[in-house]
Amino acid sequence: MKRSVIMTALAIAISSIAGWAALAQTSDAPPPGSLVQPARVDIAAGQDLYVENCAACHGANLEGQADWQSPGADGRLPAPPHDRTGHTWHHPDSVLFGYTQLGGTELLKQQGMDFDSGMPGFADTLSDQEIWNILAYIKSTWPDREREVQAERSLAEQQ
Numbered sequence: 001m002k003r004s005v006i007m008t009a010l011a012i013a014i015s016s017i018a019g020w021a022a023l024a025q026t027s028d029a030p031p032p033g034s035l036v037q038p039a040r041v042d043i044a045a046g047q048d049l050y051v052e053n054c055a056a057c058h059g060a061n062l063e064g065q066a067d068w069q070s071p072g073a074d075g076r077l078p079a080p081p082h083d084r085t086g087h088t089w090h091h092p093d094s095v096l097f098g099y100t101q102l103g104g105t106e107l108l109k110q111q112g113m114d115f116d117s118g119m120p121g122f123a124d125t126l127s128d129q130e131i132w133n134i135l136a137y138i139k140s141t142w143p144d145r146e147r148e149v150q151a152e153r154s155l156a157e158q159q
Helices: 002-021 043-053 092-103 104-110 128-140 144-158
Strands: none
Touching: 043 144, 092 104, 092 128, 092 144
């Protein structure tokens, strides 16, 4: 029951975030806070930043934490994998960026939901470009099919 409530809250949040993409612009250098990946990203820098900021929870090989689909004793979902076995590639860029920048609890709070997420926000630690570099690194590890599906979802949200 608790898991279904969590999953429903996440689904609502993801749907709500879709509206943000309508505000995004598509230039080479998007404005700060833009929800569209810039044309220029640095995958190598993204990998370094991933190791420094993300690997402790999401794994050095993007494998996530064990039993990531079931809440732990604290009620929080463990960190999911960012490789092809997880759900990261199911989400458009706006969701990936927003969740990384604001963190799960804050993002869902802005959507009117009370949800205790283990994902911290990195807005005070990482620049928008650094977040995009990390996301570009993660995407670069996916097989073609997953990258194409994720890109199509991001593009559809921009239209």
